[in-house]
Amino acid sequence: MIGADDDILTAAESWRAQGREVAIATVIETWGSAPRPVGSHLAIDQDGRFLGSVSGGCVEGAVVEEALDVIATGKPKTLEFGVADETAWKVGLSCGGRIKVYVERVER
Amino acid sequence: MKLELLKQLNAARRERRACVLVTELADGAQRFVAAQTLAGDPLAEEIDAALRAGKSGTVERDGAAYFLTVQVPPVRLVMIGAVHISQALGPIARIAGLDPVVIDPRTAFASPERFPDTPVLAQWPDEALEARPLDRYTAICLLTHDPKIDDRALTRALSAECFYIGALGSRKTHAKRIERMKAEGFDDAALARIHAPIGLDIGAVSPAEIAVSIAGEIVDALRKKPQRTERA
Structure with a gap:
């Protein structure tokens, strides 16, 4: 778990070195049976390519979409997904947990 | 996040090296x-x-929320x-x-054929540990029964504050080991950190069962560390 998350930050650095725009999403809070622990990372580039996981696949699509917005504006965002939230069902966090994800752009 | 960070x-x-990235959630600083x-x-x-x-995890201080991204080295087993x-x-x-590694100067034992995985x-140990120094995120097991080999690693493990030090051998063997380490200048508190006899008391008999008992003891030392009085 530690090793895998580490590789993601290494990848984010090398993507940035290649001139790609990069955002990093981090799980900052979980409630209930969230599949990925606090501190898990997802790295996203400007074309929507991503590495890592914040939910075991349930909400990555939505996070990537928001990350593209963060890359465009440069303003960090805190996203919340959960079964109490109707959109969470739409994006598929059906495991019963709730998660909060912080998304930020990697600056120069 | 700045690229420099x-x-x-x-x-x-x-x-x-262990470190933390502090993020103030309100403004992203x-x-x-x-x-x-x-x-x-x-x-x-x-x-x-x-x-x-x-x-x-998230912590609060003076009404502001901060997220701490903790990065500790992958845990090694020597x-x-x-x-x-x-x-x-x-x-x-x-x-x-x-992340396991085996060290043994006896080439007949330390062969890749015997350790495919x-x-x-x-x-x-001196030579091998010079290149890959021990630290507090390393567990070490002394398994040779030979003081010539084990002791060299033990003195380094005690100095490096490895979170787990286990030593194979009977109570009698361990008593002799303690005497040798005292002669090296280690005090009772340092020597109390050595787990000996090695492994959890689960009645292990075969080498594989002893390995299971050692693995359990390492997890215990890693995850229940704050509760252990031996570290105080």
């Missing part, structure tokens, strides 16, 4: 804090607790002795998420 995080991991230079940071207490637990127990303990440790170094 990302570089610092990645460099710290490559060099096995960030700073990098190395475990070694923690003193003086406004969140020193919270960061220290997070580093000990090895867990990222086995001194290319013996039957290490043949079983290597794969068990890897499945449990540890675990890196093995046919070197004296």
Whole structure:
């Protein structure tokens, strides 16, 4: 778990070195049976390519979409997904947990 | 995140240095804090607790929320002795998420054929540990029964504050070991950190069963560390 998350930050650095725009999403809070622990990372580039996981696949699509917005504006965002939230069902966090994800752009 | 901070995080991991990235959630302000230079940071207490637990999380201070991204080195397991127990303990440790290595200067024992799944170094502990120094994120098991080999690693393990030190051998063997370490200048508190006889008391008989009992003891030392009085 530690090793895998580490590789993601290494990848984010090398993507940035290649001139790609990069955002990093981090799980900052979980409630209930969230599949990925606090501190898990997802790295996203400007074309929507991503590495890592914040939910075991349930909400990555939505996070990537928001990350593209963060890359465009440069303003960090805190996203919340959960079964109490109707959109969470739409994006598929059906495991019963709730998660909060912080998304930020990697600056120069 | 500034690229410079990302570089610092990645460099710290490559060099096995524990660190924390502090993010103020309201405005996104960030700073990098190395475990070694923690003193003086406004969140020193919270960061220290997070580093000990090895867990990222949100903390609050004076009405502001901060997220601590904790980065501690991958946990290593050094086995001194290319013996039957290490043949079983290597794969068990890897499945449990540890990064195992076997060290034994006796080339007949330390052969890749005997250890198809675990890196093995046919070197004296002094030489092998010079290249890969022990630290507090390393567990070490002394398994050779030979003081010439085990003791060299033990003195380094005690000095490096490895979070787990286990030593194979009867109580009698261990009593002699304690005497030798006292002669080296280690005090009772330091020597109390050695787990001997090695492994949890689960009635293990075969080398593989002993390996299971050692793996359990390592997890216990790693995860229940704050409760252990031996570290006080």
